Amino acid sequence: xxxxxxxxxGPTGGVAGxxxxxxxxxxxDPEKADALAQRAEELVADIDADEVSIMHVCGSHEQSIxxxxxxxxxxxxxxxxxxxxxxxxxxxxxxxxEAVALANAGLTITTYGDMLHVPGTAASLSDxxxxxxxxxxxxxxxxxxxxxxxxDDDVVFFATGFETTAAPTAAIVxxxxxxxxxxxSAHKYVPPAMEVVAAxxxxxxxxxxxxxxxxxxxxxGLFEELVDETxxxxxxxxxxxxxxxxxxxxxxxxxxxxxVTVRNAYPRCVTERGNEPAQNQLWDVFTTESGEWRGIAHIxxxxxxxxxxxxxxxxxxxxxxxxxxxxxxxxSLVDDCICGDIMAGRADPTDCDMFGEECTPEDPVxxxxxxxxxxxxxxxxxGGRPDL
Amino acid sequence: MCLGVPGQxxxxxxxxxxxxxxxxxxxxxxxxxxxPVEPGDYILNHVGFAIRRIPESEIDETLTLYESMxxxxxxxxxxxxxxxxxxxxxxxxxxxGAPPGDEGAEPADAEDAEDLLEELDIDV
Numbered sequence: 396x397x398x399x400x401x402x403x404x405g406p407t408g409g410v411a412g413x414x415x416x417x418x419x420x421x422x423x424d425p426e427k428a429d430a431l432a433q434r435a436e437e438l439v440a441d442i443d444a445d446e447v448s449i450m451h452v453c454g455s456h457e458q459s460i461x462x463x464x465x466x467x468x469x470x471x472x473x474x475x476x477x478x479x480x481x482x483x484x485x486x487x488x489x490x491x492x493e494a495v496a497l498a499n500a501g502l503t504i505t506t507y508g509d510m511l512h513v514p515g516t517a518a519s520l521s522d523x524x525x526x527x528x529x530x531x532x533x534x535x536x537x538x539x540x541x542x543x544x545x546x547d548d549d550v551v552f553f554a555t556g557f558e559t560t561a562a563p564t565a566a567i568v569x570x571x572x573x574x575x576x577x578x579x580s581a582h583k584y585v586p587p588a589m590e591v592v593a594a595x596x597x598x599x600x601x602x603x604x605x606x607x608x609x610x611x612x613x614x615x616g617l618f619e620e621l622v623d624e625t626x627x628x629x630x631x632x633x634x635x636x637x638x639x640x641x642x643x644x645x646x647x648x649x650x651x652x653x654x655v656t657v658r659n660a661y662p663r664c665v666t667e668r669g670n671e672p673a674q675n676q677l678w679d680v681f682t683t684e685s686g687e688w689r690g691i692a693h694i695x696x697x698x699x700x701x702x703x704x705x706x707x708x709x710x711x712x713x714x715x716x717x718x719x720x721x722x723x724x725x726x727s728l729v730d731d732c733i734c735g736d737i738m739a740g741r742a743d744p745t746d747c748d749m750f751g752e753e754c755t756p757e758d759p760v761x762x763x764x765x766x767x768x769x770x771x772x773x774x775x776x777x778g779g780r781p782d783l
Numbered sequence: 784m785c786l787g788v789p790g791q792x793x794x795x796x797x798x799x800x801x802x803x804x805x806x807x808x809x810x811x812x813x814x815x816x817x818x819p820v821e822p823g824d825y826i827l828n829h830v831g832f833a834i835r836r837i838p839e840s841e842i843d844e845t846l847t848l849y850e851s852m853x854x855x856x857x858x859x860x861x862x863x864x865x866x867x868x869x870x871x872x873x874x875x876x877x878x879x880g881a882p883p884g885d886e887g888a889e890p891a892d893a894e895d896a897e898d899l900l901e902e903l904d905i906d907v
Contacts, residue, residue: 570798
């Protein structure tokens with residue numbers, strides 16, 4: 396594979412760090428990347444299968460893979476697929492509808508920036524704001540509380556994201572927020588979704604490259620149970636090109652050897668037990684219930700809802716949320732959206748007739764085109780599966 | 784994308800810290816950090832909350848990596864996101880973007896990238 400292109404884009408020609416940047420280059424070194432890609436090719440050749448399918452479960456992985464052109468380095472027999480790794484994308488349409496309904500009812504809605512443009516059934520929060528609703532972008536859950544403290548109006552934090560954002564939400568809920576502060580939780584918990592997607596026959600995944608970020612909170616030990624349940628090896632991987640390639644090689648080696656186990660290829664960030672204080676906060680405040688992940692499936696025990704003890708901050712408990720008026724007048728474009736198939740690893744963005752045509756980052760139809768972690772937006776930005 | 788961004792603690796007041804991110808001072812909550820922090824320590828910020836205290840041995844590597852991301856080209860999405868994160872200009876909710884960080888209170892429990900390469904007999 397030495398005749399292939401080195402990792403595009405790296406090493407960066409950027410500003411040197413406080414030292415000399417060598418550490419960064421180490422993680423983007425083209426020769427090392429090439430050596431890893433060659434090792435991946437050897438391993439795939441050793442595996443007795445027409446194709447080896449690996450799914451990553453993180454929008455940041457897809458971003459690095461696309462940005463650095465890693466797919467162009469990988470052997471033909473290795474299919475590196477996207478999974479349900481974009482929290483904005485998997486937020487279900489009725490959850491957006493709830494937030495829009497509360498905004499339309501006159502409450503102040505606070506949420507993270509990318510949620511503004513995610514389409515609901517008939518409208519996004521951005522649409523609601525344009526129509527006069529009080530919708531504000533916040534940087535953190537703490538900022539939402541600050542807004543509540545500065546007003547007598549009811550302020551709802553539309554809380555989205557996986558484990559790493561659920562823990563901060565939990566911290567705020569535990570910190571005695573003002574009486575006019577409410578949480579509308581759309582937080583989601585990744586491991587059960589991995590289990591469901593792994594079980595989908597059409598997905599046919601031989602291994603998972605798990606998100607090193609979520610594992611910073613949960614620890615890699617969490618995945619041991621998942622490995623047993625799915626009979627699928629998992630490797631926790633980081634986000635630099637060499638992190639990803641090294642993670643793939645580790646995973647391919649396990650697949651070749653029939654080793655169904657979890658490995659940590661991101662040890663400079665992830666430990667076995669993770670951030671235990673954050674986990675304790677998370678599970679003190681939230682519990683899991685079954686629910687929809689947009690376009691993917693009904694997933695057991697993967698939606699994070701407030702425990703009964705915290706019902707006094709739960710917007711769903713306090714307010715009658717009327718989403719009936721939000722029926723879409725024309726949902727034909729949304730009906731044609733294949734974001735669900737993309738997030739389940741069953742399709743590429745380019746399989747969608749609307750990709751780059753009716754659906755663009757400026758005018759998205761589906762959530763995958765909204766978030767910078769969404770596969771459609773990433774492919775729109777960088778291209779995806781190069782035709783070599 | 785929501786990168787976890789490293790910054791240096793300049794002041795601690797209960798569960799709130801003032802943190803310096805390349806000259807931009809932001810308030811960060813300490814509710815979710817894994818170890819106590821004090822002025823001078825580096826933390827990993829994620830949506831306004833510290834989720835890791837970065838060990839001293841990791842600081843140079845972490846800062847170098849992130850400064851390089853900030854120095855990318857004008858179309859560099861990582862750069863844009865990082866600046867967004869630092870400037871707190873409405874970030875993305877996410878599980879994403881753990882940087883190279885930290886081994887926390889535990890010792891490293893697996894090989895680092897170099898060891899991985901060696902173990903895999905890759906001559907680099």
